Amino acid sequence: MDFKVPNTLAEQIANYLAERIMIGQIQPGKRIQEATLATELKVSRASVKEALYTLERWHLVEITPRKGAAASKLDANHASELYDVYMHLLMMLAARLCVRWQDSDRDRMLAVVDSAVAQMREPSADITAVVEASFEVMEACCELVGNPYLTEALSNFKPAVSRAYYLSAERYRHGLTETSEFFTRLPQAVLARDVAQAQALIEAFAEHQKKMIQRALSSA
Amino acid sequence: MDFKVPNTLAEQIANYLAERIMIGQIQPGKRIQEATLATELKVSRASVKEALYTLERWHLVEITPRKGAAASKLDANHASELYDVYMHLLMMLAARLCVRWQDSDRDRMLAVVDSAVAQMREPSADITAVVEASFEVMEACCELVGNPYLTEALSNFKPAVSRAYYLSAERYRHGLTETSEFFTRLPQAVLARDVAQAQALIEAFAEHQKKMIQRALSSA
Numbered sequence: 001m002d003f004k005v006p007n008t009l010a011e012q013i014a015n016y017l018a019e020r021i022m023i024g025q026i027q028p029g030k031r032i033q034e035a036t037l038a039t040e041l042k043v044s045r046a047s048v049k050e051a052l053y054t055l056e057r058w059h060l061v062e063i064t065p066r067k068g069a070a071a072s073k074l075d076a077n078h079a080s081e082l083y084d085v086y087m088h089l090l091m092m093l094a095a096r097l098c099v100r101w102q103d104s105d106r107d108r109m110l111a112v113v114d115s116a117v118a119q120m121r122e123p124s125a126d127i128t129a130v131v132e133a134s135f136e137v138m139e140a141c142c143e144l145v146g147n148p149y150l151t152e153a154l155s156n157f158k159p160a161v162s163r164a165y166y167l168s169a170e171r172y173r174h175g176l177t178e179t180s181e182f183f184t185r186l187p188q189a190v191l192a193r194d195v196a197q198a199q200a201l202i203e204a205f206a207e208h209q210k211k212m213i214q215r216a217l218s219s220a
Numbered sequence: 221m222d223f224k225v226p227n228t229l230a231e232q233i234a235n236y237l238a239e240r241i242m243i244g245q246i247q248p249g250k251r252i253q254e255a256t257l258a259t260e261l262k263v264s265r266a267s268v269k270e271a272l273y274t275l276e277r278w279h280l281v282e283i284t285p286r287k288g289a290a291a292s293k294l295d296a297n298h299a300s301e302l303y304d305v306y307m308h309l310l311m312m313l314a315a316r317l318c319v320r321w322q323d324s325d326r327d328r329m330l331a332v333v334d335s336a337v338a339q340m341r342e343p344s345a346d347i348t349a350v351v352e353a354s355f356e357v358m359e360a361c362c363e364l365v366g367n368p369y370l371t372e373a374l375s376n377f378k379p380a381v382s383r384a385y386y387l388s389a390e391r392y393r394h395g396l397t398e399t400s401e402f403f404t405r406l407p408q409a410v411l412a413r414d415v416a417q418a419q420a421l422i423e424a425f426a427e428h429q430k431k432m433i434q435r436a437l438s439s440a
Contacts, residue, residue, distance in 0.1 A: 008285045008286070011285070046266060046269075049266075049270070050269070053273045057277055065228045065231070066228070078368070081367040081369055081370070082369050084312075084316075084370075085309075085367065085373060088308060088309070088312040089305075089308070092305070096304075147301040147304060147305065148298070148301065149279065149301055149302050149304075149305040150304075150305050152279075153373060
């Protein structure tokens, strides 16, 4: 579930904590004590602090000056607002991708989508693997579009969006047919450079996902 | 030019450095040495480190693990990609605002817009004051919309967008008539709850601003 090859100790701590927050082992709202964590992991407080800033950027932790850090809230309302911004960034990504992709990108785009769709069609699909595969599609698109600010904003949302998926994993599993359908139709719109259609597909799919997550969190 | 009342030492350092980067006193690409800065400002390296993370979130600094920090690049191409994402977030903000504002919000919305337009119409308009006043409009809209993720993303872009304005200040001054025109027409669309018109106004104005910034940076 790591987001990239960890480079520094702080990044390893951030990934470790991110996973625990995402799968709900650290509950929304729970305080995260710098000193306790440093002792527990046998690392310096400075490394923990650095990790907490990364988690704040990933929307998984809220840091209040002089009060400390806590796992960020994730109720149905927060999830809905989060997904709303994420959806808009994806729509922008799709619009730019429709314009910017070049003939030499076609095979790579299709390969990464095919691999994601194959995961989703597995009868015993592993949710973690499916979520990771969908993000790989997003990341491949980010690379092709080449807007560093958009890439950063989307990658900062990835952990919080994953967390919303994991918290509604059972419902997510039931929606896999719709997910693989979406990932099959989207590349067709992009290859046709049909911005309106690509954005309409994203909007419809994201609204569906948002409702599913909201229902899962409301009944939690 | 401070973004909020500084709470901590790290925030004060971040604001101080942000201002120097925004007005170009620290040039794009310039290395920022943690140790040198700590000595210069008579503060701890930990506080400088914390400030640099804030500046990274504000897109003003790039931190490379084990290499250190440098003022982020801002050439015509970067400015254009930056402004593109910022514009999309503003369009989302406007769409949500059109739906969510309530009768009790009307007076406050109009007051903050009027105050910005008054600044722009001053014959000897101060660019810093105009930029700040425009952001106050954006922030008032963020409060009304109440999406914490969108608010955070927009406020993180504010320093980098300001920097682009300051670097093209002379051209910005010449465009003030268009700016005040935009700020006069936008509230009409929002009050009419006309999402398409509000987004079209933002898109047209942002494309104009983007071109102006690109020209200024290309000729720099």
